[in-house]
Amino acid sequence: MAFDHRKYRPGPRIDLPDRRWPDQTITQGPRWASVDLRDGNQALRRPMDVTHKRRLWELLVRIGFKEIEVGFPAASQPDYDFVRLLIESGAIPEDVRVQVLVQAREDLIRRTFQALEGIPRAIVHVYNSTSPVQREWVFGSDRAGVKTIACHGADWVARAALDYPDTDWTFQYSPESFTATELDYAIEVCNAVVDIWQPTPAHRCILNLPATVEVASPNIFADQIEAFGRSIDRREAIILSVHPHNDRGGAVAAGELALLAGAERVEGTLLGNGERTGNLDLVTLAMNLYSQGVDPGLDLSNPEEIIAVVEDCTDIATHPRHPWVGELVYTAFSGSHQDAIGKCLKRQRPDAPWQVAYLPIDPSDIGRDYQAVIQVNSQSGKGGMAFLLEREFGLNLPTWLRRELAPLVQRASEAAGGLIDAQSIRDLFVAEFIRDQHPVALQGLTLRAQGPDQLELRFGTAGGEQRASGTGAGVIEAFSQAWTSAFGRDFAVIDYQEHAIGAGTEAEAAAYVLIEQDGTRHAGAAIDRDSLNAAIRALVSALNRAALAEDERTRTARTSGEGHARSQRQPDQRLAV
Template sequence: MMNCSKYKRVPVLHYPEREWPDKEIQHAPIWVSVDLRDGNQALVEPMVVEEKIELFNMLVKMGFKEIEVGFPAASQIEYDFLRQLVDRKMIPDDVTVQVLTQCRDQLIKRTFEAIQGIPKAIVHIYNSTSTLQREVVFHASKEEVKQIALDGVDMVKKYMSDYDGKVILEYSPESFTGTEMDYAVEVCDAVVERWGATPDNKVIINLPATVEMTTPNVYADQIEWCGKHFKNRESIILSIHPHNDRGTATAATELAMLAGAERVEGTLLGNGERTGNVDILNLAYNMFSQGIDPQLEISDIKHIVEVCERVTKMPTDPRKPYAGKLVFTAFSGSHQDAISKGVAALKQRTDGIWEVPYLPIDPSDIGRKYEPVVRINSQSGKGGVAFVMDTYYGFRLPKGMHKEFADIIQSIAERQGEVAPPQIMEEFKKNYIDRKEPMHFRKCQITDREYEGGGFATAATLTFTDHGVERVVEGTGNGPIDAVQRALEKALHINIRVLDYSEHALTTGSEAQAASYIHLLNQDTGEATYGVGISSNITRASFRGIFSAVNRLFYRDEQ
């Protein structure tokens, strides 16, 4: 057994007054991309300057108004990248760049050198405040750790005197989730007071889940508790920076927003230290699925993923929410059937509301296509195969035919694995449309006959080849299909009955073709099967469907 006794539970904030469970997300927060800093520092192969510029440009096009561009005092490449943005005038007027620095004089001085020429910048200072780090890393008291933060504020103020732009201060008590809440508030209040924040000159207080330590509801409690206990809340922009150590960063962020967080720092696709930062795309698409404008241009997920994968050299998991290649794919037969019916029902609606089982959003809204929605393997069912035939090729198979054709495809899938749509169509042609031998329909002349007493009947003069030999036979019935059926019964000495018949147009316009489906019964054995015919003439398509069914029913061994 694993030794779980070596771990202790993280203390939970006692906060029965919480109000966030009764709230709903109403609008998007201030989004802050930290891909170029937090995301970049976590890469095996960090981005070079031109890769950073490509990602920065995409973030701007996506609509991010605050972008953390790096830690310019940490390395030359970080510094050079920021200077490239400045010198090449790549920072739009409505975008504020953010730079990170520790509370050290030389680092803050270098940071201000890097941002010269930028009209407005967020200077983000931080120091760790958790009990564990105070004890094992800094060996410092609470007062000493708080003083580090205040010294950082003073240094920022000192170097602001030679800066020709506006500075917005951001402060993070790093390792916030492992910090006593009253102490975290004490430090943040001291920073806000030292900065001289006002409602017109707010400070950003960023409460990070530097390490995700417990369940998302606890983080929400911490955010709401702090928000209600800050002395000067109206002068604070309350920000969060969640990590994903427990795999619940998205939930923690959404609950923290309910608890009062106004600003979210994260990365595209969740790249970041250890298990990553919160995935901003995941959050934004979640809002979108609830009818909330995420205030980001995220309609082409494929392009976003391609850029991220190229500059980070990291693949995207195929099951990654919204972004993965398989997230709009159904292999399960019951899921496929429900999706197929849901899409069909959607076409009949006029309210414009998207409601399809298993698809929380319309894939086409984010640049995906319907094609990947249903993929066929041995676990797929009749609904999935029918969906592919309809969606890809326009064949609306009658319900009774779904299982018959799906069984054919499933036997192939059991041998080879996934069956692609082109192969499904190929099998459909081989098994139905091209079943023209040994009985091959050539032509049929239809006439109406009138009997004494005013009765009418349909006469068919049928021409076909029987094992290559041309034959001409006649039959009479109550309509063209019945007449051809009776002609074949007489010519081939078989006993058949048409159980069902349906047809529809395949295309529109003067070259439109029709598809006809004939469900045919061998009355001697009780066996039944479908035949399919296509033609620009619907009656001819029906005759071809009858011959297809006859060949499948009586001459299977000859094909």
Template sequence: MLTDPSHKYGAIPQVDLADRQWPSRTLTRAPIWLSTDLRDGNQALFEPMNRERKLRLFQALVRTGFKEIELGFPAASRTDFEIVRYLIDTAQIPEDVTPMVMTQLRDDLIAHTVRSVAGARRVIVHFYNAVAPAWREMVFGMNVPQIIAMVEHHVAQFKQLTQVHPETEWILQYSPETFCMAELEVSLAVCHAAIRAWDAGPQRRMIINLPTTVEVSTPNVFADQIEWMHRRLERREHIVLSVHPHNDRGTGVACAEQAMLAGAERVEGCLFGNGERSGNVDVVTLALNLYTQGIAPGLDFSDIAALARVAEECTALPIHPRHPYVGDLVFTAFSGSHQDAIAKGFAAQAPDARWRVPYLPIDPKDLGRTYDSIVRVNSQSGKGGIAFLLQRDHGIVMPRRMQVEFSAIVQAVADASETELTSDEIWAVFERTYLAPVRERSGFILGSHRLFDHADGQGIILTLVDDAGVERVIEGTGNGPVAAAVAALGLPLRIDSFEERSLGAGADALALAIVEVALPGVPGSRFGVGRHANTTTASILAVLSAAARVSAEMARP
């Protein structure tokens, strides 16, 4: 049992923002996206990516549509330095893509960082330093004026170093690391120091990036912090306000969404939430959340499975099968009630109508996924899912009572196998149950039939052939072929329902006949199915199927 936390952990901090505006706002457009997969995501791996994997993931990020991509930490990694130089020197960075590199505030690291990107057409250089009390006091032993002076010094150094490379458009990004745990007045003062030292203006672009370095509060508090800063930042019209949420509390996506409502224009994150500890914000989830609200995310996830495979291969980290939008099972329903609702939703969904399929917030085809695995059957499944698979894959439309009957048969098979049943396996059960029971249960098959007119309406002569090839001829009359076939069998069967359908289209389509019969003394009803090119033959086969199933029930001890 957990101990009382009240004496060990602090309460969630609050922001004095009585007139907050973000709760009443609505998202209307996507942010600027910055992928940090190659830096923040890479440093969180058991084994960091080598050159080949980094370059492969970079190309995937470009194809996805990222216009800002963090390439790494070239001052701290020889591999990163060489990759950055390779991409610049060989013109591998598209004209509309801006690379970003990161550095701590040290003279030598900043100089090495400038060397790594000099000559690029345009580049973002990201400065950061922690500003929260615990870091100031325990890690750096610095007070706030000392931190401000350090920021001013290193931004001025960077400004001087970049002046000798006018061929490159230099964009400064400054992050008060640990922003979410720092006093807002301190964060604002440090950001203003960076803005003034860089002299941000129309020709000197700058990004202020506010991270939830470690999540310590609810998303609404982070939104309050962002709105507080958004209102007070100097030269706001020349600043791009960015956020970098982590996921320590599992609310990284919520933090990003609410931060955008509060004034953030840019979001940094990793494709599938990779990153230190519990990860960075999940860009795929965040972007597709926007998409499901009718907002174009500006990123192309139309082949999400291919992107996922590249990410898995490059990072050696698997994507969870229930990961939002991406996981192998995220569009898969095993639950009977879910399957029934999904099947009905597909039946009602018009091609050009607004998407309204229950349990599916997004059309899987928009992500390059198929409908094949949406409904899968195990012991938890119900009639709706089984009926959906038979209709989708084999054109079999079962009456509702037949769905109930057949689902119980499939459930018994699934329980016995203790595993999932594929669509092909369900079809095999259907064939065994309805289409091929006559020889197995009665010892004969239909050899031929002949109809003739009779005073009662319709007469039929059936030739049945047993396993030894011996023919047996029986005759009956009724008000149609089905009733005549029942009379010929000599069983007191009652026909409760009869349906005929076509399997497919065209002259060569097969006919499917479904008959529901009941027998006095045998509880409930049973269904029989016949399939044949001739509709009359299909209906006779359905009667023989039902009769064989009922006879088998009667023969049980």
């Protein structure tokens, strides 16, 4: 089959040279309308049963939705029964309006009102398709005929409501396929519906403009919404609503731009479930506003609950990179990202505006902690590794030690084929840099600090115990003198750092030292309840690592020399043959 773009045409555009929406700013959340239980439910391989519908309903109420479309009761007995269940069980809070959908057919409208009998307040949402392809190819009608369907539907709704005077009714009309409908005709049809309902500023109706199929870019949708809002009659008596779908992947952007263009209400679903590529994702749109300092009016502080309930009710997994709430969206694997995040988190003050590199919001706002922010794999660098060691174990490694540890962590991650956890990183650090037992073990020390520091040491070696003593202006200088006198090898201390781990009587000391011996630098470390012991053990670790490195170089040179000698003999053997 040919992949031929010429069979397609651009979506409809409108001429709006004086558009004002690009200069607007969203300063408050819209009216949110969830259609999870209707539009979302009809898109599932296996529609929800009553138990799952009830669970999802309760979640939507907890989050703070005040308008929830629960079904199409005239077309589905399970939907009818669920509406009755909500009413008869008293499950509808006083500030929540149930919304139900119905086609512009008299029999369906009558049954819809029967399903809602006894409800204190409700939204009846009537619709019919208005686009040219629907008018001409589906219904075999023209503009006048389709407008008549809309008017009849509006009239039947208004008349049926009179039979239930104890309910506070809100009427809603959708010109289905609005984005593919000629704008002047969509306005004409909606004006005709509004003329029948006669809404007032005190009791407004809802005009809902669906991108039933997303046929153009979000800016075109914004133009359509702004032009519609300017031209519709009785604008002050109308709640302008939008219902974007995600066929082009732009539903959230379309919804956001529609709010700039004058929309006051947004319909969508949690996490974007819906027909084809889905509905507008209400969580993403609400979090977009939240990240800009706008109160969305919804409580999204527990995304784990939202994900768990939606996945259970829809049997659709949430992508780990789903905006704002995916499992990995606050996780950094890149070394440079990890380093930047770690530095920013140290400087971020609780009372200051949030400005942490690579984290557009504070993950703790939505129940995430920093354990998920930085994870280490083979693509990570020194920053992420150091962040984990400091966060999990209080180890604040100097830069030069991080530089030595990083390739060890990378190799371990590559060998494991993925992530390496903080405990494994600590184990590598301890195994490589705390080397105070072999070939020399520190067995005891005594410090006399009257005048110059006098240090007496006992070392365990392969040849037995070795005693040494030294004097200096400080402990390190005294140790250096003692070591040189005992083993005949001097060294220079390039850097020494220490810090406490924890506080109070349970605190430990961590010491890190970088030495130079025979022109080569070696790092060592130690952790001890006593800071003096930690310092001396760190020095012993660095010197042991220097000795082990020298042994390895000697073995390598010997092996290389033996191989070279064999290769030198080889030509003679060949000649003898």
